[in-house]
Amino acid sequence: MPDRSRSAAAFARARNVIPGGVNSPARAFGAVGGTPLFVARADGPYLYDLDGHRYLDFIGSWGPMILGHCHPAVVEAATRAVRNGSSYGAPCEAETELAELVVEAVPSVEMVRFVSSGTEAAMSAIRLARGFTGRDLVVKFAGCYHGHVDALLVSAGSSALTHGVPNSPGVPKGCTDDTLVLRYNDPQGLAELFKAKGDKVAAVMLEPVVGNMGLVPPSAEFRTELRRLTHQHGAVLIYDEVMTGFRLAYGGAQELLGDTPDVTAFGKIVGGGYPVGAFGGRADIMKKVMPAGPVFQAGTLSGNPVAMAAGVATLKELKANPPYRRLDELGAMLEAGLRAAATAAGVPHRVNRVGSMWTLFFTGTPVTDLDTAKSSDAQRFGRFFWGMMDRGVYLPCSQFEAAFLSTPMTEAHVTETAAAAREALREIAGG
Numbered sequence: 036m037p038d039r040s041r042s043a044a045a046f047a048r049a050r051n052v053i054p055g056g057v058n059s060p061a062r063a064f065g066a067v068g069g070t071p072l073f074v075a076r077a078d079g080p081y082l083y084d085l086d087g088h089r090y091l092d093f094i095g096s097w098g099p100m101i102l103g104h105c106h107p108a109v110v111e112a113a114t115r116a117v118r119n120g121s122s123y124g125a126p127c128e129a130e131t132e133l134a135e136l137v138v139e140a141v142p143s144v145e146m147v148r149f150v151s152s153g154t155e156a157a158m159s160a161i162r163l164a165r166g167f168t169g170r171d172l173v174v175k176f177a178g179c180y181h182g183h184v185d186a187l188l189v190s191a192g193s194s195a196l197t198h199g200v201p202n203s204p205g206v207p208k209g210c211t212d213d214t215l216v217l218r219y220n221d222p223q224g225l226a227e228l229f230k231a232k233g234d235k236v237a238a239v240m241l242e243p244v245v246g247n248m249g250l251v252p253p254s255a256e257f258r259t260e261l262r263r264l265t266h267q268h269g270a271v272l273i274y275d276e277v278m279t280g281f282r283l284a285y286g287g288a289q290e291l292l293g294d295t296p297d298v299t300a301f302g303k304i305v306g307g308g309y310p311v312g313a314f315g316g317r318a319d320i321m322k323k324v325m326p327a328g329p330v331f332q333a334g335t336l337s338g339n340p341v342a343m344a345a346g347v348a349t350l351k352e353l354k355a356n357p358p359y360r361r362l363d364e365l366g367a368m369l370e371a372g373l374r375a376a377a378t379a380a381g382v383p384h385r386v387n388r389v390g391s392m393w394t395l396f397f398t399g400t401p402v403t404d405l406d407t408a409k410s411s412d413a414q415r416f417g418r419f420f421w422g423m424m425d426r427g428v429y430l431p432c433s434q435f436e437a438a439f440l441s442t443p444m445t446e447a448h449v450t451e452t453a454a455a456a457r458e459a460l461r462e463i464a465g466g
């Protein structure tokens with residue numbers, strides 16, 4: 036077991052002044068035990084912790100770092116921007132340049148507004164859909180995560196039509212009374228809801244390919260019903276592409292799947308590792324956003340010039356050298372290696388993957404929704420996590436997260452990872 040005493044000391048110090056010692060619970064290792072690594076620096080596909088250990092990074096800041104860490108073009112763009120001032124509170128052309136790149140990349144997006152996080156993007160998209168339709172009801176799916184939006188922090192529902200129940204203290208029941216929760220990949224549940232309440236639904240929001248249950252792809256029938264029923268009832272279809280945007284294709288999951296939502300939320304990659312979120316879509320809807328229209332939305336650091344410069348550099352690199360085919364090939368190679376390792380260890384498993392996003396579930400059941408994702412052996416996942424960590428492979432610290440490949444990764448990295456998995460799985464199978 037490598038010595039990680041500097042991280043442990045840093046964690047103890049942090050917990051004196053930061054709740055739980057972290058600025059986001061996703062980083063807290065609660066699901067896998069032990070103390071989180073404190074990162075000293077990152078470069079290319081690697082993270083380096085305070086104790087000097089190097090890790091192959093399959094989190095990539097939970098998605099943004101598709102180009103790996105410290106990509107020269109992004110470093111150069113952000114550094115140049117910093118020297119011209121860090122924030123103006125007034126418009127600058129970098130905002131328009133990034134908006135033009137997003138509009139060009141995603142045909143369903145005719146206009147876009149920048150914010151500072153994926154949560155803000157999802158929250159604003161919901162408010163916009165309610166303002167545009169004059170309706171209150173919002174439909175989400177159990178296991179999909181859209182940031183810490185009060186209205187969307189609701190318990191995982193079943194396939195029955197379920198009124199959301201807040202799953203965090205501090206969220207008043209009134210905030211979630213108009214949130215309906217369905218089972219993902221359940222076209223029947225969707226049809227029942229729209230039959231009962233379709234004319235009251237402002238929006239349906241989903242992750243078009245889910246990362247937040249672990250990786251769960253949508254069925255074609257589910258996607259077809261989503262688009263048909265929202266069209267039929269005048270509800271706004273919102274794709275939350277905070278994680279999948281510019282990740283699964285340059286035009287996001289909607290390009291890969293051939294879908295056309297009405298509004299899309301973005302985050303992560305669009306800021307190149309800097310705090311950027313965005314929401315965009317049909318011009319007739321987006322023109323309702325203040326000051327063009329009456330739906331309020333604002334932000335001090337929205338369109339921040341440094342973040343915009345990093346986003347522009349990132350999208351220009353992805354546009355000029357699309358990595359998606361190669362990331363998919365590397366992903367397929369890794370998927371095969373993980374399946375072979377789990378089979379050799381005699382461990383029940385499912386590997387769900389779309390492009391460079393993947394999850395190894397410890398269950399023999401196909402994982403298609405939250406209930407089946409929860410059938411995975413979380414204890415076994417925790418042992419696997421640490422077995423890989425001790426072999427220099429940094430995986431998401433929860434069964435219910437997707438892992439990500441990045442462009443600096445090579446076939447050799449995938450071979451190393453599969454070999455580490457073979458050893459780690461053999462170890463836990465015996466354990």
Ligand code: KE4
Pocket residue numbers: 059060061062097152153154155157180181182183242246247275276277278302303312436
């Ligand atoms: P942020 O507010 O964290 O930028 O974005 C919220 C969000 C919205 N929509 C989707 C599909 C997301 O995946 C996220 C954030 N993802 C998590 C990881 N699953 C971020 C990690 C964290 O919370 O620290």
